[in-house]
Every structure is written in structure tokens, then in C-alpha cells.
Amino acid sequence: MDSTSIQLDGSEISGVQLESGVLSVHFSRAIIIKTMTGSAERTLWWQAGDLLLEAPELDGELPAGPAICTGGDIDDNIYTYRDMIPLPLESRGSIRCDLRLQGLAPLVVSARAIRLMMHGTPKYQHHLRK
Numbered sequence: 001m002d003s004t005s006i007q008l009d010g011s012e013i014s015g016v017q018l019e020s021g022v023l024s025v026h027f028s029r030a031i032i033i034k035t036m037t038g039s040a041e042r043t044l045w046w047q048a049g050d051l052l053l054e055a056p057e058l059d060g061e062l063p064a065g066p067a068i069c070t071g072g073d074i075d076d077n078i079y080t081y082r083d084m085i086p087l088p089l090e091s092r093g094s095i096r097c098d099l100r101l102q103g104l105a106p107l108v109v110s111a112r113a114i115r116l117m118m119h120g121t122p123k124y125q126h127h128l129r130k
Contacts, residue, residue, distance in 0.1 A: 006049075006085040006116075007031040008099065011069045016062050016107060023056035023109055025099070028066070032087070032122055044125040049118035051085065053097060053111035063104045072099035072106070076114065089116040 006027070014028035032045040074081040075096035076089075095111040 002037055003035045004087040005033055005081075006087065007033050008069045008083050008085065009071045013063075013067045013069055013099075013101070015066065018056065018058075018062065021055055023053040023058075023111070025051040025053075025097075025107070027051065030118075033084075033128070042128040044128055045122040046125060047118050047122040048120055049116060051097070052115045052117060053095065053109055054113035054115075055111055057110045059108035059110070060105055063101055063107055067101040067104050070100045070102050072097070074098075074114070085116060087116065087118070089114060091115075 009031075011027055011031045012029040014026050016023065016025050018024075027049050029046050030049050032047055034043045034045060036043075071083045073083075073096070074085055074089075075094070075098075076091045077093040077095075092113045095114045097107065097109045097111070097114070099107045101107060
């Protein structure tokens with residue numbers, strides 16, 4: 001089965017903002033891993049996008065400035081996505097986002113809904129050999 005996901009470790013975040021009840025985490029360079037049915041190899045891509053959290057409740061402060069993500073968890077109701085975000089992603093319910101940021105305090109947010117909006121066309125980097 002084909003699958004596509006953002007690898008959090010190494011993805012670049014250019015900023016986080018809270019506006020009109022929506023927290024936006026802007027990935028200027030999200031690392032994307034694609035797996036295709038019947039292929040033993042995976043491929044590495046990058047693309048910009050926004051992780052949007054509705055009705056956010058912050059645990060701490062918003063990070064100041066750009067950051068490199070070093071991993072984290074996205075809790076989507078009964079599912080936990082560790083160190084990755086599935087593409088596509090849109091869900092409502094009990095949402096929690098805990099992103100570890102290099103050199104900064106983690107971004108920890110609870111929300112009622114989550115959505116991932118990618119921008120532009122993914123850019124191919126290379127094949128990942130086993």
C-alpha cells in the first residue's frame with residue numbers, strides 16, 4: 001500500500017502563530033517519506049506546509065523564531081503518530097501536539113481539530129536505500 005508521511009526529525013519550522021483561534025505551525029521544509037506498493041525502496045522529498053490546530057490550548061509559550069524539529073508526537077483521538085505526521089491529515093476530537101524543537105522548549109498544544117495543508121509541489125531529493 002502506498003503511504004506518505006512527514007518525518008518530524010529534521011523538518012524545518014519557520015514560525016508558529018496564533019490567529020483567530022487557530023494555531024499555525026509553518027513548515028518551510030517538511031521532510032516527506034513516500035513508500036510505493038511493490039517497491040523495496042522509499043523516496044525522500046520536501047515540501048512546505050502548515051499544521052493547523054483549532055481552538056488550541058497551549059502548555060507554555062509559543063516558540064520565538066525558526067526552529068528545527070527533532071521529533072514529537074501527534075495524538076489524534078486513540079492514535080499516536082510518533083516522530084511523523086501522516087499525509088493527508090484532517091481530524092476532529094481529542095488532539096494533542098507535542099513537538100520537540102532543537103534548542104527551544106517543546107511546543108505542546110491541545111486542540112479540538114487538526115489539519116495539514118501542504119503548499120506547492122513536493123520536491124524529489126533521492127531514494128532511500130535499505
